[in-house]
Amino acid sequence: xxxxxxxxxGALGLAALSACDVDDLRPPEDEPTPxxxxxxxxxxxxxxxxxxxxxxxxxxxxxxxxxxxxxxAFPRLRARLQPLARMHRAHLEVLPxxxxxxxxxxxxxxxxxxxxLAYLLAQEGTLQKSLADLAGxxxxxxxxRLLASMSASVSQHLAALPxxxxxGRPS
Amino acid sequence: MTEVETLNDVLANExxxxxxxxxxxxRTSESGTPxxxxxxxxxxxxxxxxxxxxxxxxxxxxxxxxPAATAYEVPGGLETADGVTGAALALERACxxxxxxxxxxxxxxxxxxxxxxxxxxxxxxxxxxGTPEMFPGAGEYADR
Numbered sequence: 001x002x003x004x005x006x007x008x009x010g011a012l013g014l015a016a017l018s019a020c021d022v023d024d025l026r027p028p029e030d031e032p033t034p035x036x037x038x039x040x041x042x043x044x045x046x047x048x049x050x051x052x053x054x055x056x057x058x059x060x061x062x063x064x065x066x067x068x069x070x071x072x073a074f075p076r077l078r079a080r081l082q083p084l085a086r087m088h089r090a091h092l093e094v095l096p097x098x099x100x101x102x103x104x105x106x107x108x109x110x111x112x113x114x115x116x117l118a119y120l121l122a123q124e125g126t127l128q129k130s131l132a133d134l135a136g137x138x139x140x141x142x143x144x145r146l147l148a149s150m151s152a153s154v155s156q157h158l159a160a161l162p163x164x165x166x167x168g169r170p171s
Numbered sequence: 172m173t174e175v176e177t178l179n180d181v182l183a184n185e186x187x188x189x190x191x192x193x194x195x196x197x198r199t200s201e202s203g204t205p206x207x208x209x210x211x212x213x214x215x216x217x218x219x220x221x222x223x224x225x226x227x228x229x230x231x232x233x234x235x236x237x238p239a240a241t242a243y244e245v246p247g248g249l250e251t252a253d254g255v256t257g258a259a260l261a262l263e264r265a266c267x268x269x270x271x272x273x274x275x276x277x278x279x280x281x282x283x284x285x286x287x288x289x290x291x292x293x294x295x296x297x298x299x300x301g302t303p304e305m306f307p308g309a310g311e312y313a314d315r
Contacts, residue, residue: 153304
């Protein structure tokens with residue numbers, strides 16, 4: 001597997017990055033240089049492309065953990081949530097969590113499966129909107145495209161999620 | 172390429188999408204395959220609205236909106252509902268790729284428009300038997 005810098009460079013369509021310089025993420029000369037949308041991020045969110053890439057990697061890893069924990073806690077949801085788990089893994093392959101990033105322990109998944117699923121889907125919806133918003137705010141057009149595509153993938157997966165079982169058993 | 176040129180490229184694609192959807196609708200029986208017909212009709216309406224939005228955006232920039240061609244190449248295999256469904260899916264996937272390109276080539280509100288269009292196209296694919304993708308509109312990442 002490529003190191004994080006190599007992965008990110010590939011994701012952004014840039015030459016291999018060397019030192020940890022945010023300036024390295026500037027788009028190439030022949031690529032349109034977007035101006036950050038003033039409404040795309042809040043003051044508490046990262047404001048450079050490198051920081052945004054790290055932030056997204058952390059968010060993806062965290063969401064992947066939520067999905068995995070929910071699948072473990074509720075075996076009946078395992079198959080249903082498998083596509084989401086695969087999607088997060090695929091996205092993390094392209095935008096991994098930063099080196100040394102620690103995902104905080106998740107609170108135990110409690111309540112019913114339906115409640116856990118509702119919580120998870122709400123979190124996925126928040127992630128989808130966040131990815132779309134961040135796509136609007138990054139400088140690099142290539143990174144914007146990647147984030148927008150990830151956002152669309154989450155939209156697709158949520159729309160395609162199988163309906164709950166209707167066999168009379170509590171979900 | 173300037174932003175308005177990028178938008179004009181998307182507009183040209185919308186013209187083509189509308190033409191193809193018109194053909195797909197004409198090859199589909201409303202009574203025989205009502206769900207497919209409804210999905211085609213809904214998609215046609217969405218792309219027509221996007222065409223109108225883009226025409227306005229391009230004109231507002233002082234550029235000339237790309238005109239529609241007289242005719243476009245239409246995929247084969249439209250003799251069956253499966254063939255029409257497959258053609259519609261391929262069309263939406265192609266549109267998603269165009270919107271993704273537009274995301275990269277625009278900024279601010281125009282980029283937000285493209286991000287929304289990409290999300291919509293990705294979900295619309297499901298109505299034509301599409302399955303969720305890891306990177307709609309940017310499939311090269313899935314092959315890494």
